[in-house]
Amino acid sequence: MTTRTASRRRADERREYDAFMADCPARKLLDRISDKWVSLILTALAGGPMRYSDINRRIAGVSQKMLTQTLRTMERDGLLSRTVTASVPVRVDYRLTSLGESLLPLMAAVKAWAETHMPQVERAQAAYDEALAP
Amino acid sequence: MTTRTASRRRADERREYDAFMADCPARKLLDRISDKWVSLILTALAGGPMRYSDINRRIAGVSQKMLTQTLRTMERDGLLSRTVTASVPVRVDYRLTSLGESLLPLMAAVKAWAETHMPQVERAQAAYDEALAP
DNA sequence: CGGCATCCAGCGCGATACTG
DNA sequence: CAGTATCGCGCTGGATGCCG
Numbered sequence: 001m002t003t004r005t006a007s008r009r010r011a012d013e014r015r016e017y018d019a020f021m022a023d024c025p026a027r028k029l030l031d032r033i034s035d036k037w038v039s040l041i042l043t044a045l046a047g048g049p050m051r052y053s054d055i056n057r058r059i060a061g062v063s064q065k066m067l068t069q070t071l072r073t074m075e076r077d078g079l080l081s082r083t084v085t086a087s088v089p090v091r092v093d094y095r096l097t098s099l100g101e102s103l104l105p106l107m108a109a110v111k112a113w114a115e116t117h118m119p120q121v122e123r124a125q126a127a128y129d130e131a132l133a134p
Numbered sequence: 135m136t137t138r139t140a141s142r143r144r145a146d147e148r149r150e151y152d153a154f155m156a157d158c159p160a161r162k163l164l165d166r167i168s169d170k171w172v173s174l175i176l177t178a179l180a181g182g183p184m185r186y187s188d189i190n191r192r193i194a195g196v197s198q199k200m201l202t203q204t205l206r207t208m209e210r211d212g213l214l215s216r217t218v219t220a221s222v223p224v225r226v227d228y229r230l231t232s233l234g235e236s237l238l239p240l241m242a243a244v245k246a247w248a249e250t251h252m253p254q255v256e257r258a259q260a261a262y263d264e265a266l267a268p
Numbered sequence: 269c270g271g272c273a274t275c276c277a278g279c280g281c282g283a284t285a286c287t288g
Numbered sequence: 289c290a291g292t293a294t295c296g297c298g299c300t301g302g303a304t305g306c307c308g
Contacts, residue, residue, distance in 0.1 A: 017249040019174065022195025029255055030248040031170045036161070039168060040153060052270055061156025063302055068271065078258025089269040090308080099254055106247055109240045114164040115151040120233055121163055124212025186290055197282055202291065223289040224288080 032077065037062060037070040039107045042096070045080065046104055049095035079103060166211065171196060171204040173241045176230070179214065180238055183229035213237060 017026035032038070037059070044050060044058045056067055071094060074080050079100035085091040096104060151160035166172070171193070178184060178192045190201055205228060208214050213234035219225040230238060 017252045019170075019245050019249055020178075020193060025256070026249045026252050027170070027195075029252060030173060030245055033244065033248060034168045034170045034173060036153075036165045036168045039164060044154075056270095059154060061161075064271075065303090066301065069301090076259055076262045077255050078262075084270090087269095090271085092270060099251065099258065102251070103247055106240065106243045110167065110237075110244065111153050111164055113237055113240055114167060115153055115160045117233065117236070118151045118160050118163060121211050122159070124233065125210055128210040128212075190290095198291075199283090200281065203281095218290095221289095224291085226290060 029077070032073060033103065033107075035070070037066060038074065038079075039111050041067075041070060041074065041094075042079070042100065042104050042107045043111055045094060045096050045100070046108065049083075049093045052092045052094070055094065074100070163211070166207060167237065167241075169204070171200060172208065172213075173245050175201075175204060175208065176213070176234065176238050176241045177245055179228060179230050179234070180242065183217075183227045186226045186228070189228065208234070 018024050019026045019030045021027065040059045040062075041055065044055055050058070052067075052071075055071075056062065056064065059067070071080070071082070075082050075094075077099075078097055080094050080096050083093045083095070085093070152158050153160045153164045155161065174193045174196075175189065178189055184192070186201075186205075189205075190196065190198065193201070205214070205216070209216050209228075211233075212231055214228050214230050217227045217229070219227070
């Protein structure tokens with residue numbers, strides 16, 4: 001019955017997620033994607049699939065624990081897919097899913113904002129600290 | 135000497151910040167703004183200045199410690215300004231600076247992404263967990 | 269190569285109590 | 289009302305060692 005399906009679909013779309021609510025799932029999702037490693041991994045994968053070791057090299061200073069852990073969470077959330085090529089040695093590739101690609105431009109913009117607005121932020125910090133210790 | 139100033143300005147602009155570098159200041163800035171409280175405070179202030187207690191009520195589940203702490207950091211980074219009105223009782227208003235307003239649309243988009251893509255993420259999680267425990 | 273398991277130091281963060 | 293101060297626990301996240 002298409003009426004049923006259509007009304008079900010409308011009901012689903014009407015379900016409202018609001019990150020301002022403490023126990024909303026969207027709040028936890030927002031928390032998970034609001035992470036510098038997520039930003040960096042997403043933007044690193046912008047150019048296409050990459051091997052684990054390539055990502056590790058691209059993102060300086062990330063421990064392999066945090067990298068693996070973040071990759072797992074992102075995979076579980078459907079942001080990227082993991083492909084193991086059985087060879088010796090093993091080869092593992094990560095690539096963005098369409099879901100991940102939909103998030104990419106947003107996170108890339110945030111990362112770019114941080115890089116381009118550093119001078120203004122540093123000036124603001126200097127002014128703030130100066131006001132406190134005159 | 136305007137030549138000096140212009141060349142200095144060009145030199146500043148040429149300074150490259152890269153969040154992929156471990157010790158780049160932009161990495162730490164990215165870390166600071168990649169925070170759910172920053173997203174929520176920013177979007178809460180989108181409609182105009184708000185009092186501390188209003189922000190506290192708008193963002194459910196935030197402790198006053200985290201709220202105050204995040205507001206301080208954002209103020210120091212120049213994202214918002216704090217205004218104290220000496221009255222009884224005291225009134226404190228927070229409003230976005232132009233720098234904060236430049237970041238707002240990006241964070242609002244990330245928050246909106248989390249809210250609108252929850253169904254897809256939940257499906258991805260279900261599929262991931264199903265594959266692990268068949 | 270690309271992990272996983274373990275240990276443990278540090279501090280993030282909440283809870284609570286007190287103030288101008 | 290809008291904080292500051294203090295305590296204490298949990299969890300994050302780095303370091304290390306082992307494995308298919």
